Amino acid sequence: MRRFLLISCLALAACGTPYERCNREAARFYADALQEQSRISRDLARGYTTVTEWETRRRWQLCxxxxxxxxxxxxxxxxPVTRRVPVNPYELHRRLDEISAALPQLGRDAAAGQAECRKRFPAEVAAETPPQG
Known part of the structure; x- marks a missing residue:
């Protein structure tokens, strides 16, 4: 029982402090949009994307x-079998334009959310800030 309790506490501590979780949640949509923008740019540069499918095969083996x-x-x-799939550049450019237009607002929303996190958890912010001087 003691071991289970110790493992549970370690798993909970690995999730981060409430302030870190709040920050991560506040910036989640902005980070997702940046990641999607990067993926689309990479796919446009290559001309294809990769798709992973799971295939079931039968093998004759020594049992x-x-x-x-x-x-x-x-x-x-x-x-898993990874295949190259050609992309539709017009669709990807349209999606990239949508993301680029939304990024400034998502960045402002993330900054506002992180400011709210700093207000909600001032003790943790003070502990993270190095002394000036």
């Missing part, structure tokens, strides 16, 4: 030794 003779059987394996 064991029975009376000193090899015993074979069919095994089913599910493996």
């Amino acid at each position: 064991g030794i029975y009376h000193e003779h090899p015993h074979y059987c069919w095994r089913t394996d599910t493996e």
Whole structure:
């Protein structure tokens, strides 16, 4: 029981302080938009995107030794297969323009949310700020 409690406390501590969680949540949409903008730019530069699909295949494998003779059987394996898919550059440029237009407002919203977090958790902000001088 003690071990479970210790592991639970460590897992909870790994999630971050309430101030860090608040900051992360406040900037989530802005960070997601930046990441999407980066992905679209990369796909436009390459001319394709990658898609991962899971395929199930059957394989004839050695299953064991029975009376000193090899015993074979069919095994089913599910493996990821990554494929290149051509992109529609017009659609991606349209999406990139939408994201670029939304980024300034998302940045302002993130900054306002982080300012609210600093107001809600002043003790943690003071602990993070290095002394000036």
